[in-house]
Amino acid sequence: MVAQKDDRKFSVLIAGGGSTYTPGIVLTLLNGLDKFPLRKLKFYDNDGERQKKIADATAILVKERAPEVEFEATTDPKEAFTDVDFVMAQIRVGKYAMRSLDEKIPLKHGVVGQETTGPGGIAYGLRSIPGVIQLVDYMEKYSPNAWMLNYSNPAAIVAEATRRERPNSKIINICDMPIDIMDRMAAILGFKDRNDLVFRYYGLNHFGWWTDVRDKQGNDLMPKLKKYVAKNGYWVGGDYDANTEKSWEETFKKAADVYKLDPSTLPNTYLKYYLYPSWVVKHSNPNYTRTDEVEAHRQKLVFGECKRIVEAGTAKDTEFKPDEHSTYIVDLCTAIAYNTHQRMLAIIPNEGAISNIDPTATVEVPCLFGSNGPERLSMGKAATFQQGMITEQNSVEKLAVDAWQEHSYTKLWEAFSLCKIVPDAGIAKDILDDMVVANKDYWPELK
Numbered sequence: 481m482v483a484q485k486d487d488r489k490f491s492v493l494i495a496g497g498g499s500t501y502t503p504g505i506v507l508t509l510l511n512g513l514d515k516f517p518l519r520k521l522k523f524y525d526n527d528g529e530r531q532k533k534i535a536d537a538t539a540i541l542v543k544e545r546a547p548e549v550e551f552e553a554t555t556d557p558k559e560a561f562t563d564v565d566f567v568m569a570q571i572r573v574g575k576y577a578m579r580s581l582d583e584k585i586p587l588k589h590g591v592v593g594q595e596t597t598g599p600g601g602i603a604y605g606l607r608s609i610p611g612v613i614q615l616v617d618y619m620e621k622y623s624p625n626a627w628m629l630n631y632s633n634p635a636a637i638v639a640e641a642t643r644r645e646r647p648n649s650k651i652i653n654i655c656d657m658p659i660d661i662m663d664r665m666a667a668i669l670g671f672k673d674r675n676d677l678v679f680r681y682y683g684l685n686h687f688g689w690w691t692d693v694r695d696k697q698g699n700d701l702m703p704k705l706k707k708y709v710a711k712n713g714y715w716v717g718g719d720y721d722a723n724t725e726k727s728w729e730e731t732f733k734k735a736a737d738v739y740k741l742d743p744s745t746l747p748n749t750y751l752k753y754y755l756y757p758s759w760v761v762k763h764s765n766p767n768y769t770r771t772d773e774v775e776a777h778r779q780k781l782v783f784g785e786c787k788r789i790v791e792a793g794t795a796k797d798t799e800f801k802p803d804e805h806s807t808y809i810v811d812l813c814t815a816i817a818y819n820t821h822q823r824m825l826a827i828i829p830n831e832g833a834i835s836n837i838d839p840t841a842t843v844e845v846p847c848l849f850g851s852n853g854p855e856r857l858s859m860g861k862a863a864t865f866q867q868g869m870i871t872e873q874n875s876v877e878k879l880a881v882d883a884w885q886e887h888s889y890t891k892l893w894e895a896f897s898l899c900k901i902v903p904d905a906g907i908a909k910d911i912l913d914d915m916v917v918a919n920k921d922y923w924p925e926l927k
């Protein structure tokens with residue numbers, strides 16, 4: 481871990497202060513002040529009421545654990561984005577109500593309904609693009625030297641849009657899925673955590689493969705991992721998975737079947753949607769999707785715990801704790817702040833990192849993180865299977881951004897039709913037509 485190297489203290493803004501992930505980030509920041517010192521913590525959200533519930537509990541946490549840190553929550557962009565060093569973005573444009581439709585509309589037509597995958601992911605993409613661009617513009621206006629670490633999904637489409645629309649902006653798009661899987665790999669192998677592993681990984685966001693995993697001494701850990709994953713997927717079980725929800729259990733276990741398609745690599749869990757779509761649909765309930773689970777579990781737990789803290793007037797015994805989502809984003813800020821060149825994943829323009837993939841594709845590869853941001857590492861050639869899949873999926877993501885930029889119905893229909901999980905252009909059109917109606921308050925009017 482990085483030692484504090486000077487007397488700087490940082491100002492951090494969480495954009496999407498009302499996110500269910502905000503308390504985890506707050507806890508991680510407060511636990512890590514020796515490595516990443518703070519002078520200010522701010523929240524910004526366009527839903528002041530939702531944000532206030534988390535902010536009121538955070539105010540107690542900050543007062544008890546780091547009273548020297550100034551804390552405020554606001555819905556005013558100028559107040560939020562002024563005097564900021566790092567923006568941690570995690571907005572959900574359209575909130576859970578729209579996520580629910582992203583999942584349920586495709587399922588009604590017998591197609592996978594998922595937050596970031598297929599028609600649901602594309603629909604969410606067209607809502608997120610203007611929301612995230614607005615955050616970038618606020619940052620550039622009020623704190624031009626700041627960096628934005630963006631989790632807002634679908635990160636692949638958002639990254640492609642910001643690459644085109646704001647090519648010089650200091651936004652870095654990131655994902656916690658490979659991070660969570662690497663924590664699992666470390667647990668499977670008996671290591672302390674993901675930082676004990678040195679890895680090679682390539683693909684698109686929610687669409688990638690590990691080609692190499694080693695320990696710090698260079699010993700190849702792939703054979704042991706493969707043996708485990710072939711049988712159990714990334715399911716660890718026991719205490720490790722005591723709080724893992726049923727649908728995630730299914731996903732981590734299904735990685736065993738995904739792995740079998742290419743035993744020379746280890747897959748991202750999201751590939752199950754592309755490689756086993758019929759199985760996923762068969763295991764889905766069109767009337768009760770992941771959004772319903774999140775509202776019944778994570779959202780309830782987070783807002784319930786905030787309420788409890790506020791009513792008790794203390795957060796001394798809080799259940800909130802750091803997790804892979806929060807530690808990853810704080811580690812990234814620390815690496816940029818202290819120019820550590822730590823090797824971490826980011827979603828960035830390819831520019832040769834995967835040599836036989838379009839240089840303008842937005843890929844996910846390891847980078848060295850320093851004060852100039854991420855420097856991509858070369859991952860060599862994608863194998864034929866991966867090259868075919870990446871090329872197709874990247875075209876889907878590019879067509880989705882074309883559709884948003886050009887307000888083009890045809891481009892969006894092409895994006896839906898090209899997507900591996902949609903069986904034909906007729907079904908693609910039926911889903912699209914339902915989605916146009918559902919997204920009328922968010923999408924541009926399509927010609």
Ligand SMILES: NC(=O)c1ccc[n+]([C@@H]2O[C@H](COP(=O)([O-])OP(=O)(O)OC[C@H]3O[C@@H](n4cnc5c(N)ncnc54)[C@H](O)[C@@H]3O)[C@@H](O)[C@H]2O)c1
Pocket residue numbers: 495496497498499500501502524525526527530531570571572573574575576611630631632633634635654655656657805
């Ligand atoms: N990249 C990753 O790996 C990763 C991991 C986890 C979550 N996420 C993403 O993080 C985001 C938050 O997830 P969640 O489940 O906590 O959602 P959530 O609905 O609990 O929180 C999102 C917040 O964003 C706010 N918001 C929406 N539009 C906004 C806008 N234009 N400006 C400012 N605030 C706005 C909402 O009011 C809400 O408070 C989602 O985009 C989710 O997909 C990404």
Ligand SMILES: O=P(O)(O)OC[C@H]1O[C@H](O[C@H]2[C@H](O)[C@@H](O)[C@@H](O)O[C@@H]2CO)[C@H](O)[C@@H](O)[C@@H]1O
Pocket residue numbers: 595596633655656657658660661770774804805
């Ligand atoms: O369905 P959700 O809202 O629970 O999760 C959707 C997000 O899933 C990934 O993040 C996971 C993480 O990888 C998983 O192991 C667990 O710890 O929770 C995280 C968030 O739920 C994915 O990377 C995100 O992009 C999704 O938004």
Ligand SMILES: [Mn+2]
Pocket residue numbers: 635654655656657686
């Ligand atoms: Mn992700």
